[in-house]
Amino acid sequence: MSEQPHLSNWSCPLPLRDYPGIVLGHGGGGKLSSELVEHLFLPAFKNEALANLGDASVVSVPPGRLAISTDSFVVQPLFFPGGCIGDLAVNGTVNDLAVGGARPLYLTVGFILEEGFPLSSLAMIVDRMAAAAGNAGVQVVTGDTKVVERGHGDGCYINTSGIGVVPHGVDVGPAKASPDDVVLVSGTIGDHGMAVMSVREGLQFETLIESDTASLHDLIEQMMAAGGSAVHAMRDPTRGGVASSLNEIAKSSGVGIVLDEKALPVRPDVQAACDILGMDPIYVANEGKVLAFVSPDAASQVLEAMRKHPLGMNASIIGRAVNHHAGIVAARTAIGASRVIPMQIGEQLPRIC
Amino acid sequence: MSEQPHLSNWSCPLPLRDYPGIVLGHGGGGKLSSELVEHLFLPAFKNEALANLGDASVVSVPPGRLAISTDSFVVQPLFFPGGCIGDLAVNGTVNDLAVGGARPLYLTVGFILEEGFPLSSLAMIVDRMAAAAGNAGVQVVTGDTKVVERGHGDGCYINTSGIGVVPHGVDVGPAKASPDDVVLVSGTIGDHGMAVMSVREGLQFETLIESDTASLHDLIEQMMAAGGSAVHAMRDPTRGGVASSLNEIAKSSGVGIVLDEKALPVRPDVQAACDILGMDPIYVANEGKVLAFVSPDAASQVLEAMRKHPLGMNASIIGRAVNHHAGIVAARTAIGASRVIPMQIGEQLPRIC
Numbered sequence: 001m002s003e004q005p006h007l008s009n010w011s012c013p014l015p016l017r018d019y020p021g022i023v024l025g026h027g028g029g030g031k032l033s034s035e036l037v038e039h040l041f042l043p044a045f046k047n048e049a050l051a052n053l054g055d056a057s058v059v060s061v062p063p064g065r066l067a068i069s070t071d072s073f074v075v076q077p078l079f080f081p082g083g084c085i086g087d088l089a090v091n092g093t094v095n096d097l098a099v100g101g102a103r104p105l106y107l108t109v110g111f112i113l114e115e116g117f118p119l120s121s122l123a124m125i126v127d128r129m130a131a132a133a134g135n136a137g138v139q140v141v142t143g144d145t146k147v148v149e150r151g152h153g154d155g156c157y158i159n160t161s162g163i164g165v166v167p168h169g170v171d172v173g174p175a176k177a178s179p180d181d182v183v184l185v186s187g188t189i190g191d192h193g194m195a196v197m198s199v200r201e202g203l204q205f206e207t208l209i210e211s212d213t214a215s216l217h218d219l220i221e222q223m224m225a226a227g228g229s230a231v232h233a234m235r236d237p238t239r240g241g242v243a244s245s246l247n248e249i250a251k252s253s254g255v256g257i258v259l260d261e262k263a264l265p266v267r268p269d270v271q272a273a274c275d276i277l278g279m280d281p282i283y284v285a286n287e288g289k290v291l292a293f294v295s296p297d298a299a300s301q302v303l304e305a306m307r308k309h310p311l312g313m314n315a316s317i318i319g320r321a322v323n324h325h326a327g328i329v330a331a332r333t334a335i336g337a338s339r340v341i342p343m344q345i346g347e348q349l350p351r352i353c
Numbered sequence: 354m355s356e357q358p359h360l361s362n363w364s365c366p367l368p369l370r371d372y373p374g375i376v377l378g379h380g381g382g383g384k385l386s387s388e389l390v391e392h393l394f395l396p397a398f399k400n401e402a403l404a405n406l407g408d409a410s411v412v413s414v415p416p417g418r419l420a421i422s423t424d425s426f427v428v429q430p431l432f433f434p435g436g437c438i439g440d441l442a443v444n445g446t447v448n449d450l451a452v453g454g455a456r457p458l459y460l461t462v463g464f465i466l467e468e469g470f471p472l473s474s475l476a477m478i479v480d481r482m483a484a485a486a487g488n489a490g491v492q493v494v495t496g497d498t499k500v501v502e503r504g505h506g507d508g509c510y511i512n513t514s515g516i517g518v519v520p521h522g523v524d525v526g527p528a529k530a531s532p533d534d535v536v537l538v539s540g541t542i543g544d545h546g547m548a549v550m551s552v553r554e555g556l557q558f559e560t561l562i563e564s565d566t567a568s569l570h571d572l573i574e575q576m577m578a579a580g581g582s583a584v585h586a587m588r589d590p591t592r593g594g595v596a597s598s599l600n601e602i603a604k605s606s607g608v609g610i611v612l613d614e615k616a617l618p619v620r621p622d623v624q625a626a627c628d629i630l631g632m633d634p635i636y637v638a639n640e641g642k643v644l645a646f647v648s649p650d651a652a653s654q655v656l657e658a659m660r661k662h663p664l665g666m667n668a669s670i671i672g673r674a675v676n677h678h679a680g681i682v683a684a685r686t687a688i689g690a691s692r693v694i695p696m697q698i699g700e701q702l703p704r705i706c
Contacts, residue, residue: 025699027427029592032699034601053605054526055588056422056453058519063416068402069409070461070514074380074499100409108423110512112465144512146427148704152507159463159497161423161514166411173407235408239382248387252406346378346385351501 022117027147036145040123044130045140049106057141059106062165067102069093070161076351078121078155081195082210085158086125088287088353090132091215092238093160098217099234099290101172101224102164104136109143109160114153125156136215138162170224176232177253179323182299184292186219186306187212187314188265189242190281192288193352194273203276205269214288219311223292226305230298235291238353240344241283242318245291246329247343256325259341261333263318282331283344285352293321375470380500389498393476397483398493402459410494412459415518420455422446423514429704431474431508434548435563438511439478441640441706443485444568445591446513451570452587452643454525454577455517457489462496462513467506478509489568491515523577529585530606532676535652537645539572539659540565540667541618542595543634545641546705547626556629558622567641572664576645579658583651588644591706593697594636595671598644599682600696612672612684612694635684636697638705646674 025032042051049057073089090107097104109129113122133140195211197203216236224231233253237245242264250257266274266281274281288311294302299317306312319331329341378385395404402410426442443460450457462482466475486493544565551562569589577584586606590598595617603610619627619634627634641664647655652670659665672684682694 023699024703027592028697028700028703029597030697030699033592034696052526052528053601054453055449056420056455056515056517058418058420058453058455058526060418061414065411065413066516067409067411068459068461068494068516070463070495070512071497072463072465072499072512074465074501096408100407100411102409102411106421108421108514110423110425110463110514112425112427112510141421142423144424146425146510146704148427148507148510151504154501154505157465157499157501157510159423159425159512159514161461161463161512162409163419163421163516164409173405173411175405239380239386244382248406343387344381344383346376346383347381350377350381351499 021119022113022115022147024115024147027145033145040126041143044126047139049139049141059141061105064168065166067097067100067164067166069096070159071096072157072159073353074157074351075196075353076154077199080199080211081208083213084125084128085156086128087132088213089158089160090129090136091213091287092353093162094136094138094215094217095236097162097164098220099236101170102166104138104162104164104217106141107133107138107160107162109140109158111145112153112157113145113147114155115147115150117155132215136217172231172234174233174235174249174252177249177255177293177321178232179255179321180296181232181293181321182296182317183257183319183321184294184303185316185318186290186312188267189286189289190266190270190274190284192286193284193349194270196352197277197349198273203273205272207269209269209273212286212288214311216288216290216311219309220290222305222309223302227294227298227302230295231292231302233293237286237289237291239285240347241285242291243282243341244343250327250329254326255321257319257329258322259319259329259331261331263316265314265316282341287353374472375466375468375500377468377500380498386498393479394496397479400492402492402494412494414458417521418519420450420453420517420519422449423512424449425510425512426706427510427704428549428706429507430552433552433564434561436566437478437481438509439481440485441566442511442513443482443489444566444640445706446515447489447491447568447570448589450515450517451573452589454523455519457491457515457517457570459494460486460491460513460515462493462511464498465506465510466498466500467508468500468503470508485568489570525584525587527586527588527602527605530602530608530646530674531585532608532674533649534585534646534674535649535670536610536672536674537647537656538669538671539643539665541620542639542642543619543623543627543637545639546637546702547623549705550630550702551626556626558625560622562622562626565639565641567664569641569643569664572662573643575658575662576655580647580651580655583648584645584655586646590639590642590644592638593700594638595644596635596694597696602646603680603682607679608674609678610672610682611675612682614684614686616669616671618667618669635694
C-alpha cells in the first residue's frame with residue numbers, strides 16, 4: 001500500500017492551506033481544529049449525529065442491554081500489508097462488541113497526532129476507517145483530535161470506543177464456557193502479527209503475508225443463528241494470540257482446555273516467518289478471527305455456518321473444554337505428547353495493534 | 354501535589370514484582386497486562402460490569418436517547434495544582450455528556466503509557482480517576498492499556514469515552530441558541546489554563562492558581578430543574594476558552610452574540626498571569642465551567658440556581674444573543690467600544706487538556 005496523497009475524502013479548503021503536515025493548532029480547538037472536522041472528518045464519516053457537532057452526540061438505541069468497548073491502537077508501522085491503523089481500529093472495536101454477542105451500532109474515534117504527521121497519511125487512514133465502518137454497518141458519531149509535539153508520539157495513535165445492543169436472550173461471555181464444549185477457530189492463525197513483523201523485520205517470502213483485519217460481526221451473526229444459546233463464549237484472539245484468549249476463558253470459566261495442536265490452521269508462510277523469528281503462531285495476534293466455545297450437539301452446525309462465510313472458510317475444530325485441570329490450557333502435540341500452553345508474562349511482539 | 358508512591362489502591366502481588374515502572378509487557382495482553390487489570394484497575398474502579406472482564410462490558414440503560422462522547426487527554430505536566438490528567442479525563446467526558454443534557458452513566462478508559470512510566474504515578478492517576486468517577490456517579494465499565502517504547506509518548510495519555518441518557522423532553526444543543534437568549538457563565542474563567550501554564554512557565558503568585566477541574570453534572574441538573582426547556586444551549590468552554598465555545602454556538606445556531614466584557618468573571622491572579630504571558634482569559638481553557646444560553650424570562654431563576662450551587666457561586670450574566678451579525682461574537686469593552694472576538698486559528702496554549 002503506497003503512502004501517496006489520497007485526498008478523495010477531503011473537501012475544500014483545508015488542503016489549500018499551506019500545511020503539508022499536522023501542526024499543534026490542529027489540536028487547539030480553534031479554526032484549524034474545526035477545518036479538520038469540517039473538511040476531513042465530516043465528509044468521510046457523514047451521518048446526522050456527527051454533523052450536529054455537539055460535545056456529545058445524541059443517538060437512539062433499540063431497547064436491550066448495551067455492550068460497551070474501548071481499545072487504543074499504537075501499531076507500528078501505521079500501514080502494513082492488508083491494512084492500516086485505521087481499519088484495524090474500527091474492526092478491533094467492532095469485533096470486541098460482536099464477540100460479546102452484541103450488534104455493533106456506534107463508534108467514537110479519538111486521534112492523538114504527532115506534529116508534522118502528513119495530512120495525506122491522515123486522509124488515507126480516515127478513508128480506511130470510513131470504509132471499515134461502512135462495512136461493519138456502524139456510524140462514527142463523535143470524535144476528538146489532540147496534537148502532541150514532534151518526538152512525543154509516533155505519527156498517529158487512535159482510540160475507538162463502541163456501543164452495541166445485545167439482543168434479548170443472548171448471553172455469551174468468557175465465563176460461560178462449559179466442560180465438553182467444542183473449541184472452534186474461524187481460520188488460520190497468526191496472520192496479522194506476522195504481516196506486521198515481516199514489514200518490521202524486512203522478511204520476504206514468495207507470497208505476501210497480509211493482515212487478516214476484518215469485521216467479524218456478520219460471521220458471528222451467522223454463528224449465533226446456527227448455534228443459538230449453544231454458543232457459550234467467543235473471543236477474538238488479538239494481542240497474545242489464541243493462547244492468551246484460551247487462557248483467559250479457562251480462567252474465567254474454570255474449565256480446562258485440551259487443544260489438538262495438529263488441528264490449528266496455520267498458513268505455511270506464516271509458519272515459516274514464525275520459525276525464522278523463533279515464535280509460536282499460537283501466541284501471535286489475529287485481527288479477523290474468532291474463537292468459539294459451543295456445546296457438542298451444536299458444534300457441527302456452527303462449524304458449517306462458519307465455513308459458508310467468506311471469513312470462516314478455514315474454520316476448524318481445534319479442541320475441547322474438559323472438567324479437569326481447571327484454568328489450564330494443554331495441547332496434544334503432533335507426536336502425541338502433552339504440553340501446557342501458559343499465559344505469557346509480557347508479549348512476543350510489541351505494538352502489534 | 355507530590356508524586357510520592359501512593360499505593361492504597363493496589364492489591365497484591367503487582368507492586369511486589371520488581372518493576373518500578375511500566376514495561377512493554379504491561380501492554381502485551383499477557384500476565385503483566387492482567388496483573389495491571391487485576392491488582393490496580395479492578396480494585397480502584399470496582400463494579401460488576403468491569404469485573405466480568407469480557408472484551409466488551411454489558412450494561413443496562415434506562416429507555417431514552419443516548420449521548421455519546423469521547424476525549425483524549427495529553428496535558429503536560431500530568432500533575433498540576435488542583436488536579437491531574439486522571440480527574441481531568443473523567444470530568445472532561447462527564448461534562449461533555451452533561452452539557453448535552455444527558456445524565457452521565459458509564460465511562461471507558463484507554464491508557465497509552467510510555468515504557469518506564471512510574472507505577473506509583475499510574476496508581477495516583479487511577480486513584481484520582483476513581484474518586485472523580487465516584488463523585489460524578491459514573492461507572493468505569495471497560496478499559497484498555499497500550500504501552501509504547503521510551504521516547505514515543507509522554508508518560509501517560511488517556512482517552513475517556515462516555516455514555517449518558519438524555520431524559521425525555523430534553524433537547525439542548527449548540528444549534529438551539531435563539532436571539533434574545535441570555536448568556537450565563539458559571540464562574541471565573543481561565544483558571545485551568547493558567548494553573549497549568551503557571552507550572553510550565555514557573556510563575557509564582559501570592560496565591561496558588563488551581564485548576565477548576567470538576568464534574569458539572571449536578572450543577573447542570575440544577576440549572577435544568579430551574580430553567581426547563583428555557584435552557585437552549587450549553588457548553589463547557591475547554592480548549593480555546595469561552596471565545597471558541599461562543600463562536601461555535603454562534604456558528605451552529607446562526608445567532609450573533611454580544612458580550613459585556615466587564616461582566617466576565619476573572620480571578621485577579623489569573624488576570625495577572627494572563628497579562629504576564631500576553632494572553633486573553635477569554636481564550637484560556639476552563640475545566641469546570643459551563644456556558645448557558647437561556648431565554649430571557651427564565652434567566653434569573655437559572656442564575657439563582659447556579660449561585661446556590663458550590664460550583665456556580667460566581668455565576669454571572671455575560672451577554673446576549675442577538676439577531677444581527679449572525680455567527681459573529683462581539684464584545685463591548687470597558688470603555689464602551691465594540692470589538693469582534695474571532696475564533697483563533699490555532700491555540701494559545703498547546704496540550705492544556
